[in-house]
Amino acid sequence: MMSKSYGYDDFEHPRNLKIHYVQIEGLALMRIIKHCHEEGDGTIEVAQGALLGMVVDNALEITNCFAFPKNYDDDEEYQLDMMRNLKLVNVDHYHVGWYQSSEIGSFLSLSLLESQFHYQTSIEESVVLIYDNAKTDRGFLSLKAYRMTPQAIELYKQGEFTTEAIKTHKVGYENLLVEIPLRIRNSTLTNILLSDLGVLIPPQEGHKFLDLGTANVVENQLRSLMDCVDDLNQETMKFNRHQQAVARQMQEKNKYLQKVTAENAVRAAKGEPPLPEEDLNKLFKPLPTPPRLLPMTLAGKVEAYSKNLTEFSMQSLAKLYLMEALHTKKT
Numbered sequence: 001m002m003s004k005s006y007g008y009d010d011f012e013h014p015r016n017l018k019i020h021y022v023q024i025e026g027l028a029l030m031r032i033i034k035h036c037h038e039e040g041d042g043t044i045e046v047a048q049g050a051l052l053g054m055v056v057d058n059a060l061e062i063t064n065c066f067a068f069p070k071n072y073d074d075d076e077e078y079q080l081d082m083m084r085n086l087k088l089v090n091v092d093h094y095h096v097g098w099y100q101s102s103e104i105g106s107f108l109s110l111s112l113l114e115s116q117f118h119y120q121t122s123i124e125e126s127v128v129l130i131y132d133n134a135k136t137d138r139g140f141l142s143l144k145a146y147r148m149t150p151q152a153i154e155l156y157k158q159g160e161f162t163t164e165a166i167k168t169h170k171v172g173y174e175n176l177l178v179e180i181p182l183r184i185r186n187s188t189l190t191n192i193l194l195s196d197l198g199v200l201i202p203p204q205e206g207h208k209f210l211d212l213g214t215a216n217v218v219e220n221q222l223r224s225l226m227d228c229v230d231d232l233n234q235e236t237m238k239f240n241r242h243q244q245a246v247a248r249q250m251q252e253k254n255k256y257l258q259k260v261t262a263e264n265a266v267r268a269a270k271g272e273p274p275l276p277e278e279d280l281n282k283l284f285k286p287l288p289t290p291p292r293l294l295p296m297t298l299a300g301k302v303e304a305y306s307k308n309l310t311e312f313s314m315q316s317l318a319k320l321y322l323m324e325a326l327h328t329k330k331t
Contacts, residue, residue: 019125019180020058022145026186028065029143035067036101036131045070050079051097052086055125060180062129063092065099099129104221104308106228107132108300110293113176116148117156127180135308138217145180152176161291173300217312225305228298235295242290253284 032049039047049067053060066082079095086093097119100107107130119126132142148156155161155169166172186194264274 018058019055019060019127019147021181021183022060022062022127022129023183023185024062024129024143025064026184026190028062029184031065032099032129032131032143033136036099036133039067039070039101047101049099050082050095051099051127051129052083052092052094053096054092054094055096060096060125060127062096095123095126097123097126097128099131102130102132104132104134104224104305106224106301106304108173108176108297108304110297113148113152113156113293113297116146116177117153120148120153121157129182134217138312143182145182146177147180149175149178161293162289163292166292166296171296173296173303176296176300218309221305221309221312225302225309228301228305232295232298232302235290235298238290239292239295242287245287249284249287253280256280256283 028051035049036047039045047067049065051062052064052066053062055061064086069078083093083095098115100112112128116126116128119128127145127147130142130144130146135142149171151169151171152175155165155171158165158169260275267274
């Protein structure tokens with residue numbers, strides 16, 4: 001599902017493009033977490049929604065959000081109605097981006113890049129928040145803010161994702177998106193409530209984060225990594241076949257030119273006029289170059305899976321060494 005952005009043509013909005021960090025209200029964050037766990041946890045579908053707020057100095061403040069409906073005839077009209085209704089009740093209604101759920105950091109995709117491109121071209125300070133369900137379930141809140149880099153924006157505007165275009169714009173999977181620092185803000189009353197809840201929650205509730213059973217998590221991440229590597233290998237094979245086809249075409253073109261040159265030499269010796277010149281592009285049509293954006297995103301996913309496996313393994317080893325020390329002390 002591709003999210004559509006509504007910017008300055010729909011609502012008046014102050015502009016400030018120098019975003020140094022993103023600040024999100026705790027209540028808006030809780031709404032994002034609730035929506036992502038209800039719709040995106042353990043399923044193929046991703047949960048998506050709109051971010052509302054405003055730009056204050058060099059900060060993008062996110063104060064509210066709402067989910068994109070899955071079963072609705074007109075998603076665009078729904079978003080506009082939501083923002084109009086929020087404006088009527090004096091709630092921040094300016095569209096400043098969108099959010100999406102992900103699993104094990106595998107958020108980089110063609111649909112995400114296209115959606116963020118449309119957002120940043122209409123609302124230049126917009127961001128996308130990525131919430132990772134799997135990491136949060138293991139006890140580590142994972143919420144990151146991203147924006148497309150200027151090089152990636154120019155590449156998308158050009159609309160060609162060939163090898164030459166990617167080299168010209170100096171774009172790789174590592175600089176398609178740039179991470180923006182994220183801060184979580186709570187009111188004083190919310191902090192007091194959290195302190196009280198921390199006292200009321202029994203200590204046993206935190207034991208699940210010390211679980212030493214890591215086989216399922218590592219197995220799932222390795223399976224995802226293997227699938228991604230297989231897809232990347234398929235794309236590499238397609239590109240290699242394209243290069244081989246281009247090489248064969250060049251050989252045929254050179255043979256044709258040599259044949260024409262030899263025949264013209266014979267005709268010149270006989271005093272006959274040379275053969276009429278023909279358009280080589282009509283005889284040998286240029287082969288379309290397969291787009292390189294998909295392999296680039298797959299390479300980014302491979303790196304993300306590898307980093308997650310490294311981080312998770314380090315955390316698991318720390319737990320094992322801790323338990324080993326406790327066991328040795330008891331015995």
